[in-house]
Amino acid sequence: MDFETKSWADLGLVGAWEYSLHPTTEIIVLCWKIRHETGSLTLNGAVRHWTPLSHPLNCPGDLRVAIEAGYEVEAHNYSFELAHWNNIMVARYGWPAIKPEQWRCSMAVAHYYAMPGKLESLLRALHMPGKNAEGGRLISKYSKLYLKTANPVIPAEDMAKWIQYCKEDVLREEQVSDYLGDLPDRELPIFQLDQEINLRGLRLDAEGIVAASWVVEQRAAELSEAFRGITGLNPTQGAKIMAWAAARGVELDNMQADYLEGLLEGDMPAGPVRDALMLRLKVNKASTKKLNAMARQSGSDGQARWQQRYHGAQTGRQTGSGFQPLNLTKGWEDVDPEQLVRDIMRRDPAWLDAVYGDAMDAVSRASRHWIKARPGHQIYSGDFVSIEAVILAVLAGETWKVEAFREGAKIYEMMGEKIHGLPPGTVTKATHPKERQDGKTGELAFGYQGALNAWLKFDDSGRHTDARIIEICKAWRAAHPAIVAWWASLETAAIEAVKQPGEAIKVDDGMIQFQIVDEWLSMILPNGKRIWYREPELKVKPPAWHQPSTKEDCRDGTCKCRPRPQLVYKAQKEGQWKEVSTYGGKLAENACQAVSREYLIPSMMNARRHSYPIILSVYDEIVCEVPNGHGSKAEFIEVMANAPGREWAKGWPIKVDAWVGGRYKK
Numbered sequence: 269m270d271f272e273t274k275s276w277a278d279l280g281l282v283g284a285w286e287y288s289l290h291p292t293t294e295i296i297v298l299c300w301k302i303r304h305e306t307g308s309l310t311l312n313g314a315v316r317h318w319t320p321l322s323h324p325l326n327c328p329g330d331l332r333v334a335i336e337a338g339y340e341v342e343a344h345n346y347s348f349e350l351a352h353w354n355n356i357m358v359a360r361y362g363w364p365a366i367k368p369e370q371w372r373c374s375m376a377v378a379h380y381y382a383m384p385g386k387l388e389s390l391l392r393a394l395h396m397p398g399k400n401a402e403g404g405r406l407i408s409k410y411s412k413l414y415l416k417t418a419n420p421v422i423p424a425e426d427m428a429k430w431i432q433y434c435k436e437d438v439l440r441e442e443q444v445s446d447y448l449g450d451l452p453d454r455e456l457p458i459f460q461l462d463q464e465i466n467l468r469g470l471r472l473d474a475e476g477i478v479a480a481s482w483v484v485e486q487r488a489a490e491l492s493e494a495f496r497g498i499t500g501l502n503p504t505q506g507a508k509i510m511a512w513a514a515a516r517g518v519e520l521d522n523m524q525a526d527y528l529e530g531l532l533e534g535d536m537p538a539g540p541v542r543d544a545l546m547l548r549l550k551v552n553k554a555s556t557k558k559l560n561a562m563a564r565q566s567g568s569d570g571q572a573r574w575q576q577r578y579h580g581a582q583t584g585r586q587t588g589s590g591f592q593p594l595n596l597t598k599g600w601e602d603v604d605p606e607q608l609v610r611d612i613m614r615r616d617p618a619w620l621d622a623v624y625g626d627a628m629d630a631v632s633r634a635s636r637h638w639i640k641a642r643p644g645h646q647i648y649s650g651d652f653v654s655i656e657a658v659i660l661a662v663l664a665g666e667t668w669k670v671e672a673f674r675e676g677a678k679i680y681e682m683m684g685e686k687i688h689g690l691p692p693g694t695v696t697k698a699t700h701p702k703e704r705q706d707g708k709t710g711e712l713a714f715g716y717q718g719a720l721n722a723w724l725k726f727d728d729s730g731r732h733t734d735a736r737i738i739e740i741c742k743a744w745r746a747a748h749p750a751i752v753a754w755w756a757s758l759e760t761a762a763i764e765a766v767k768q769p770g771e772a773i774k775v776d777d778g779m780i781q782f783q784i785v786d787e788w789l790s791m792i793l794p795n796g797k798r799i800w801y802r803e804p805e806l807k808v809k810p811p812a813w814h815q816p817s818t819k820e821d822c823r824d825g826t827c828k829c830r831p832r833p834q835l836v837y838k839a840q841k842e843g844q845w846k847e848v849s850t851y852g853g854k855l856a857e858n859a860c861q862a863v864s865r866e867y868l869i870p871s872m873m874n875a876r877r878h879s880y881p882i883i884l885s886v887y888d889e890i891v892c893e894v895p896n897g898h899g900s901k902a903e904f905i906e907v908m909a910n911a912p913g914r915e916w917a918k919g920w921p922i923k924v925d926a927w928v929g930g931r932y933k934k
Contacts, residue, residue: 269300269343270437271352272406272430274420276413282564283590285573288351292413295320295356296422299434301442302334315435319427327363335364344387344441346373347466347574368463373578374445376459381448381788382582382800384840387437390444393802393838393845399440403433454797455579458869462578462586465882469571470593471893473638473931477563479613480631480638481556487617487627488554495547498540503551513541525552533730553628561591562638570642576884582839583799583862586885594886596635598934605637605931639884639932641893648880648901649934650908650926651889654679655867658922659860660715663779663794664754674921683707686747687740702731706740714744716860717755717853719813755852762835762855765789766804780859789837791859795916799862801837801850809834812851864888867917874911880904884932891932901928 275293277286287293298318304311318328327335335341343349350371357363375385384390388399406429408415410422422430451459495503499512506523513520518541521527528545536542565572572590580587588594599605603624611623612634620627641647657679661669672682684695684707695703705727713722723737732740745752757775765773765782772783772792781792789804814822814829821827836849850858864887872890875882879898884891890908908924927934 269298269341269349270434270441271298271349272296272411272434273352274411274413278412278414281561283572283574284348284351285355286565286567288348288355289567293352293356295352296410296427297431297434298357299431299438300331301438302330302339304334304339315438317431317435319431325361327357327361332364335366335370338367338370340372341366341370342372342374342441342445344373344437344444345375345385346371350463351574368467369460371463372450373459374441374448376578377448377451378444379577379579380451380455380584380800382802382839383448384845387440387444389840389845391440394444394447396440396443396447400433400436402429403437406430406433457873459578461872461876461882462576464876465884466574466576468881468883468893469567469573470575470639470883471570471642472562472566472572473609473640474563474566474570476609476613476634476640477559477566477638479615480634481559481563482615483612483617483620483627483631484554484556484559486615488551490617491547491551491554495544495551498544498547503548509544509548513544516541523548525549550628558591558596558635559638565590581861583858584797584865585861585887593639593884596639597632599633599636603633605634605929605933608634609637609931636933637931639891641930644896645893646896646928646930647883647932648892648894648899648904648926648928649889649932650871650904650924651886651934652864652867652908653923653925655864655888655922656860657711657715658920659863659867660751660856662920663859663863664748664751664856665776666748666750669748670921676923679711680704680708683710683744683747687743689743706732710740710744714741714748715751716857717851751856755856757852758855758859759835759850759852762789762791762850763806763833766806766835789835791855791862793859793863793866795866797862797866799858801835802839804835804837806833807836807849808832809836809849812849812854867914867920867922870911870913871908873913874907875904878903878907880907889934891934901926904928 272295273293274296275287275290277290277293279287282290296319299315301315302313313330316328316330350366353363353366358365375387378385378390384393391398406426409417409419410426410430412418413420450456492503495501499509501508501512503509509523510520516539518536520531528549532542532545532549562572565575567573575588575590575593576586577589578586580589586594599608608630611620612631617627620630624630624633639647654673658670658673660666661673672679681695681704682692684690684700684703684705685692687706687710688695688703690700690703694700695707697704709723709727712726719741720734720737723741754776758780761773761775761780762782765771765784766789769784772781774781779794783790783792784804785798787803789801790798791801792798808831810829810831811834814827816822819827822829834849834851836847838845839848841848868885868888868890872882872885875890875892880892880894882890883893892904905924905926908926
């Protein structure tokens with residue numbers, strides 16, 4: 269089924285659920301097609317339609333019979349259809365409710381196979397005819413009533429085009445569904461759990477969000493006034509600012525934040541230009557964008573729904589939607605969330621400066637705390653400690669490191685010692701903080717074949733020269749021979765699978781395998797789950813680390829980056845469906861993150877069984893809202909750590925860290 273709607277609400281800003289509840293939202297047309305399959309018999313009906321102009325307004329007989337008989341109901345991006353069915357068709361017109369377990373989603377299946385989610389992009393990726401271009405015109409003219417060019421009245425001629433457009437969408441969605449098929453049986457309960465989580469929603473602290481926005485706006489006004497006092501200009505007048513700086517002997521190439529930060533970290537002398545640029549950067553950071561998004565997504569009941577997307581990443585992990593709760597800044601470990609919120613509620617930027625050093629940093633650090641438990645509940649948050657590092661060591665067979673995790677060793681300290689050649693047990697936060705930080709940065713940067721550029725993503729302090737970072741990378745690799753060998757083994761096995769279609773090619777001991785299935789290369793995980801690479805090919809290309817634009821030896825031809833066979837495939841990257849290449853380290857990252865997801869799912873299912881209602885999953889973390897008096901932190905850790913369904917990972921030294929409080933913190 270497929271709905272076409274119109275509203276004064278902006279769907280992109282408020283999300284499908286709040287859009288469907290908006291009093292101005294109306295159905296333009298609903299189209300559906302019923303297919304009944306019993307054994308070898310398939311009854312394939314025509315696409316039918318209904319509009320609010322239909323008489324009577326009750327649910328058409330064939331649709332009612334199918335729904336009440338328990339037929340599966342499929343849509344593309346089903347959260348939109350589900351919201352409008354529940355909040356308009358059932359609530360306004362008294363149509364029959366569709367049970368949660370009846371819903372299916374062809375977009376979810378597309379995400380499962382690492383294909384584009386948007387229907388138009390998916391059709392192109394599958395080499396199928398695209399959507400009717402007429403739809404874009406109709407949507408702009410009649411759906412988005414908040415546009416000045418919109419018309420709330422749809423003439424009969426265009427109404428007929430709407431109906432035809434909607435019917436064609438149903439047929440295209442059916443075509444996609446027939447090609448991709450259903451989710452595997454093992455995935456359907458996970459999809460349904462995702463629906464349950466999204467419908468439950470997150471409780472947001474509306475009063476706190478308003479106070480935080482006030483602080484940001486007040487500080488932005490103060491910074492802008494100070495900027496005008498120095499320059500006589502507004503911080504947004506980029507070209508005039510560049511001319512102003514040039515008149516004072518400072519030539520600026522652009523006004524991008526990264527560029528300005530680089531200049532300020534360099535040897536720019538003190539003076540009005542430096543002061544102005546520092547203020548300009550602070551103004552840029554004083555943004556209420558995230559806070560405004562949270563406010564818009566929060567419903568009249570305080571709940572923000574549909575804030576995560578099933579299998580949004582190729583590896584199977586959920587991704588964020590709505591206000592993107594997976595990207596919220598972490599709070600301070602030693603600051604109580606309630607205290608930070610109380611301080612922000614004072615609406616006094618100067619007070620926040622005095623207590624926390626910077627008001628903007630305080631507001632940023634509070635971003636997770638606006639997710640709060642409903643009255644009579646608490647938030648339980650639990651995650652798996654260093655799970656990707658443990659899984660990398662296990663899959664690669666880096667036995668010394670697996671044992672270190674099993675014994676509870678402090679990995680960052682241990683890696684700091686190995687990198688710097690220090691005796692075991694000498695590096696601590698107190699005695700060697702810089703060496704420990706290097707150990708942490710190395711762990712984050714080098715596990716997936718990263719080198720200099722990977723290090724700089726985590727450490728842009730300039731404390732080490734490029735040459736020293738490369739030395740540290742070599743030391744890390746020398747300490748991890750099995751991981752280094754595993755990178756190569758993964759790439760070799762993947763390439764071999766492409767050369768031998770249909771054959772399952774094992775990587776080393778067989779915990780990971782590769783196999784061609786139809787138009788995909790699949791990576792088979794230890795529990796049998798697969799992740800997918802569309803239209804794989806082998807092409808002779810320089811390696812990914814060959815970068816003539818940034819590396820002098822690559823530019824002058826003295827590097828050792830020789831062209832070699834590489835695996836390429838089609839993927840959705842930077843908003844485009846395009847060819848990308850991969851290599852051993854990237855395949856290692858895919859494997860570890862996918863296995864992390866498979867390790868997490870049984871814990872999510874177990875939390876549900878033990879009445880810990882999940883409101884969010886963030887990478888390797890489960891966030892629940894639990895009634896007061898139910899369970900305990902110790903029980904929650906046990907529920908996460910010893911979930912049934914992980915026999916394939918028996919003995920892996922993965923520990924759980926948990927936190928309980930009135931607001932989301934971890």
